[in-house]
Amino acid sequence: MGLGGLLVGLFLVSAVLVGTSVRHGVPRAEPEPEPELELAEWDPASGAFPEDSLWPLPQSLRTSPRQLQLAPDRFQIVHGAGSSAGPACALLQDAFRRYYEYMFGYARWLQRGRKGLAAKPELAQLQVVISSPEPGCNGYPQLASSEAYRLTITEPVAVLKADEVWGALRGLETFSQLVHEDDYGSFLVNASEIYDFPRFAHRGILLDTSRHYLPLKSILTNLDAMAFNKFNVLHWHVVDDQSFPYQSIYFPELSNKGAYSYNHIYTPTDVHLVIEYARLRGIRVIPEFDTPGHTQSWGQGQKDLLTPCYSGKQPSGSFGPVNPILNTTYDFMTKFFKEISSVFPDDYIHLGGDEVSFACWKSNPEVKEFMKKQGFGIDYAKLESYYIQKILDIVSSYNKGYVVWQEVFDNKAQLKPDTVIEVWMGNNYVQELSSVTGAGFTAILAAPWYLDYISYGQDWKKYYSVEPLDFPGSEKQKKLVIGGEACLWGEFVDATNLTPRLWPRASAVGERLWSSRNVTDLNDAYKRLSNHRCRMLSRGIAAEPVFVGYCAHEARGR
């Protein structure tokens, strides 16, 4: 220990004094004389600031070299004066505890708590102030929720201001990213001023629990990681051809016969848990029940739902998409989506509608007869639209909005004007965004972010370099792009490789959707992303490395 240690010793006395004053009275935020804050515009190139670890980068950030120290045994996150939320706000209480643990760890600070503080002024509190009369503690996040926040870090207290709890959650994440531990085990934060809000309102991750079942724990872990990256939508592609793990209350046979096994299901309790765990992190859960294609697993538990395919004049024994010509189909769907609409609180349901193969419909004489009767000729896209429109009407009747894959738009189904179109086809997504928004529909972009397509090297750069609004269109059209989703389809993914395959690659998408359009510097992003990945490791997310190097706290081998 050299000069540094000596200085720590010399200034111990004053540090203790600061500590005493804090213990005897809770300092107030307002009337404190403004400390000398030398706020400088942050220079990302300098590399000298701990802000090197911020991810995604805030919209506006001013930080000072002046460092404040946090004493884990005294530091508190509290409800500030004038906040419409208080200790009754369980969502925030839970978040306060969570972020306290992320910052200081669980047990480590207990030993260190008695240690004196160094010569730095102490930050005693983070006061969280919710300004809206409806803070949203018991509500669900929505597309229109406000996630903006303002974070002022000065001694002796820092203040986090947000309209709603959702903004407070984002601000807590940012605050926790600013706190760092120095070589002597002291927790420090630079005096800073941050104003932040998301660029896009819909920032999603798609998980596919049909191709492989994902244990509940795995889903919850990824909700944690999503919160660390300010994602706010879990697009739960819950069922598909391969398996039907959703345990329906009205139709339990669907999972009894369509799941991989009795162990590979999500019970109503599991689903509630996911929704609540997500809510506490400001994440919406949009379930996808994709029809009329991608429904093989539905067939086993629901007789006559799927179209029987023919080989010549005989049924071949195999089945195609949902049978669109039977009344029983719509009776079933009415009841099924009634359940889904009440189980999932979000305003939106994803109805799929992608990749409908017409081969089976074409083979079936009754379907052909129906086509004739309806005057569809041989245009099976019309039959598909016929089906989709009926489903959309059903779902609308439950006061839900809906998201559909781009084919539904491409096939010219009659859509309600507030339909959200998800663009996923990789070949010409720029043009597709232009057409979808040109027709006045809201769009979500997923095409360039299929993270299940892996390749050698730093492919995060590719995801990071996408500019969602880089398509021909008016300002009005651009406003219709509400965000995007990183998709991790499950053909080759299960609980064994989900986390390292998703993180930190999805983080690149997270920053693209949150931060300002001009945040595009790859070198700066590399540095911050590497640090962010190490932070995720320390929080228990097995995020894979960006490139050669190490983290101070590596993931432990099991």
Added chain:
Amino acid sequence: MLNRKLRNAFTLETVLLILTQPWEEQSCDCCSAPGNCCLNPSTLTQKLHLGGSERGRGNEQPWGKPCTQLLVSVATPGCDGFPSLDSKESYKLSISEDSLLLSADAVWGALRGLETFSQLVGRDEDGTYYVNETEIVDFPRFRHRGLLLDTSRHYLPLKAILQTLDVMAYNKFNVFHWHIVDDPSFPYESVTFPELSRKGAFNAITHVYTASDVKAVIEYARLRGIRVIAEFDTPGHTLSWGPGAPGLLTPCYSGKNLSGTYGPINPILNSTYEFVTRFFQEVSAVFPDFFLHLGGDEVDFTCWKSNPKIRAFMQEMGFGDDFTKLESFYIQRLLDIISSFGKGYVVWQEVFDNGVKVRPDTIVHVWKENATPYMQEMAQVTKAGYRALLSAPWYLNHISYGQDWMEAYQVEPLKFEGSPEQKDRVIGGEACMWGEYVDVTNLTPRLWPRAGAVAERLWSNATVRNLQDAYVRLASFRCELLRRGIQAQPLFTGYCDHEFSGF
């Protein structure tokens, strides 16, 4: 169920035998027999994962008489030795109503046979363990079946290495090629030169392998019949050596001035060879295997070219502008040093390509995929009389979308123009998991079960190449890996009864 096709196996469809006794209770009859070797029954329990079924232990068994013992008979003892290139891994497994018998020449074969036996044990719906009547004669096609891990680009905790050794044993791999140091970091804690890791590791306390770590790896591997071949790659790939060994690396010049950066090991100084001698003396003693891997790949000549003293040396030696001659000069001295310690060596193909004079028993490791087509390289290496190891098509760190295990599986290592003698010189191959993008977070799912495809190619008969059949066996073997607690990723859509749950 079986990961790999056995050379000569038949299986009766009727289930005759059940294992109902707790394995701890069995005695090992062969122990007392002279010349035989006893395997620890507790190891058996571990290997077999016999959970023990309460229901299965009931009295009314619809089965035949329960069998309680697998007799392991080993002809030549050697329990305390290390496996080597010449170790015998063949075994016979004879499972009938009267007896369960595993016989092998050496303990190494017994280990392979135990693995096979454990893969034959099934469990019915009542939880009863059973095994079919079976006769197996089995032996490896290639003697060297390796896996490379890179602990320099990312540090791998000891636990991750040990677990990989477990899975290697499940796959009948028998060589752990430990690419322990490289440019980015020097995690090997040297007794002779402790400064190397003190200054060259990512973190001198937490990101190093201590002498006892290294011993643990070697012993854990030995118990599984796995050799540990350490690679200390020189003269390139040595940037991390520099801080702890002043004067070892070549100072690069920019024009007439030192640029402050360093290149490969400085081959013109006597002090270099003194260092190398002492360092490899330690390494030769620490690693018991006969072979060391000396690297020798990808030497960049730019820095050597920039250095005036090196240029003067080149002139003096009459090397002209041919820096491969300087590389050869270094390598030859290195090889002589290693030989003097009674060790053999493996080198990457460049050493051969550059015409370095090597001992005839040198093993040349073929890794370049395209420069010369790798099969052509195999032909050239073996034609020159050297033994060859194949890795070029098995760089498992190169990932892509889909079932890329199939490509690895379809490789035929002997598919090159050459005489039978040349083919005999191909002693095997290695799956490589380089560490640029791999650390403990993704190592296991990225490695398994993809490396299983390489394992079967190197163990089983050349005729075993049916992809559909391999898919079915590999998918169920992957589920078995999950059951054994290994985070092996899926081959394709589907599920396992025991999904991965170790978060």
